[in-house]
Amino acid sequence: MEKNPDNTLHNYKFEVPEIIFGRGMLSQVGACARRLGGKKVFLVSDKGLFHAGWVDQAMRSLLDAGLEFIYYDGITPNPKDHEIEGGVREYHRHGADVIVGLGGGSSMDAAKAIAILVSNGGRISDYEGPDRIIRPLPPLVLCPTTCGTGSDVSQFAIISDTEHLRKICIMSRCVAPDISLTDPNTLATLPDEFVGTTATDALSHAMEAFFSIASTTLTDVHAIKALRLLSSSLSNAVHERKPDDMENLARASLHAGMAFSNSMLGIVHALAHPIGGLYDANHGSINAILLPEVIRYDIPVVTEKLQELAWGLGHRANGDISAANERIQETLDSLLEASGAPRSLRSIGVLRKDLPELARQALKDVCIVTSPREADEEDLLRILERSY
Numbered sequence: 087m088e089k090n091p092d093n094t095l096h097n098y099k100f101e102v103p104e105i106i107f108g109r110g111m112l113s114q115v116g117a118c119a120r121r122l123g124g125k126k127v128f129l130v131s132d133k134g135l136f137h138a139g140w141v142d143q144a145m146r147s148l149l150d151a152g153l154e155f156i157y158y159d160g161i162t163p164n165p166k167d168h169e170i171e172g173g174v175r176e177y178h179r180h181g182a183d184v185i186v187g188l189g190g191g192s193s194m195d196a197a198k199a200i201a202i203l204v205s206n207g208g209r210i211s212d213y214e215g216p217d218r219i220i221r222p223l224p225p226l227v228l229c230p231t232t233c234g235t236g237s238d239v240s241q242f243a244i245i246s247d248t249e250h251l252r253k254i255c256i257m258s259r260c261v262a263p264d265i266s267l268t269d270p271n272t273l274a275t276l277p278d279e280f281v282g283t284t285a286t287d288a289l290s291h292a293m294e295a296f297f298s299i300a301s302t303t304l305t306d307v308h309a310i311k312a313l314r315l316l317s318s319s320l321s322n323a324v325h326e327r328k329p330d331d332m333e334n335l336a337r338a339s340l341h342a343g344m345a346f347s348n349s350m351l352g353i354v355h356a357l358a359h360p361i362g363g364l365y366d367a368n369h370g371s372i373n374a375i376l377l378p379e380v381i382r383y384d385i386p387v388v389t390e391k392l393q394e395l396a397w398g399l400g401h402r403a404n405g406d407i408s409a410a411n412e413r414i415q416e417t418l419d420s421l422l423e424a425s426g427a428p429r430s431l432r433s434i435g436v437l438r439k440d441l442p443e444l445a446r447q448a449l450k451d452v453c454i455v456t457s458p459r460e461a462d463e464e465d466l467l468r469i470l471e472r473s474y
């Protein structure tokens with residue numbers, strides 16, 4: 087791959103959906119669905135958001151736009167293949183024609199996966215890997231209500247394969263929605279424990295996107311912006327939950343999402359997927375645990391970008407690589423500390439005996455392809471051991 091002097095790709099494409107962002111914008115979800123030609127909306131969300139009142143707001147907006155809707159909340163964290171199949175049956179049974187996903191990564195990835203199956207048929211595992219989707223999906227509007235997933239702008243969908251206890255990673259331009267609609271007001275009801283752990287997902291998206299071998303000038307801009315927003319607001323958002331800080335986390339998630347959707351990810355996510363599949367564990371927490379060791383592993387091959395990142399975050403390292411490295415490690419450490427996310431695989435219930443198999447599975451994950459430093463099974467196992 088041809089590279090620019092700043093180690094970004096020479097030729098590239100950058101794709102994002104239409105983006106609507108702002109407090110109170112959830113009231114526009116009906117207008118968005120109608121604009122996409124929908125008459126009967128398949129609304130995918132979860133019970134937590136229903137109780138918080140956001141589903142009701144979305145339903146009112148759909149009714150105001152003159153649309154019918156079917157509500158589907160048969161989704162759990164780390165959405166499962168059978169939950170997707172249940173959604174597909176409901177979609178067909180009611181003759182829906184547009185999908186709205188409202189929630190965190192689970193609801194949005196589920197909405198994407200339902201969209202894949204309603205127009206392409208088969209089982210969700212048929213679409214694992216890059217570019218396996220043939221037929222166009224129904225119109226899709228995604229509304230994130232956490233501060234980390236980036237699913238609302240990304241070309242990825244992650245679904246749990248319950249038979250083999252692993253995650254299916256689908257990558258296709260088709261799964262990026264038509265419209266990404268963020269209403270930062272919805273973060274007001276996000277439970278405390280998810281503020282930090284979803285923000286660490288955004289943190290790992292931004293870091294991995296920045297160091298990815300497929301990074302471009304445009305993805306770098308968004309990755310750095312995300313990291314700056316996290317640096318300025320994560321600690322305050324976790325401890326005080328002021329609306330401005332919460333909104334900054336929503337913006338960070340959006341920028342990190344645009345970055346990783348176009349440059350892909352790396353070893354953190356390649357390892358996080360099998361761990362999440364086997365233990366049904368929180369995705370942001372797994373990333374928070376793995377990120378320091380993966381960055382340490384990458385450092386020898388990302389020295390130029392490391393300096394650029396230090397500069398982007400406002401650290402003046404003046405060409406001193408070890409100073410830049412120190413500043414980045416300090417930033418990372420303080421963000422992870424502030425997030426309150428767990429710091430060891432043991433603490434989230436991962437069993438040491440499973441580490442070799444997790445390393446083997448990560449080698450097959452699509453995210454490993456864009457890691458800045460190649461890794462074999464032993465390298466991955468070493469990262470897991472150090473994160474244990």
Ligand SMILES: [Fe+2]
Nearest residue numbers: 287291355369
């Ligand atoms: Fe992620």
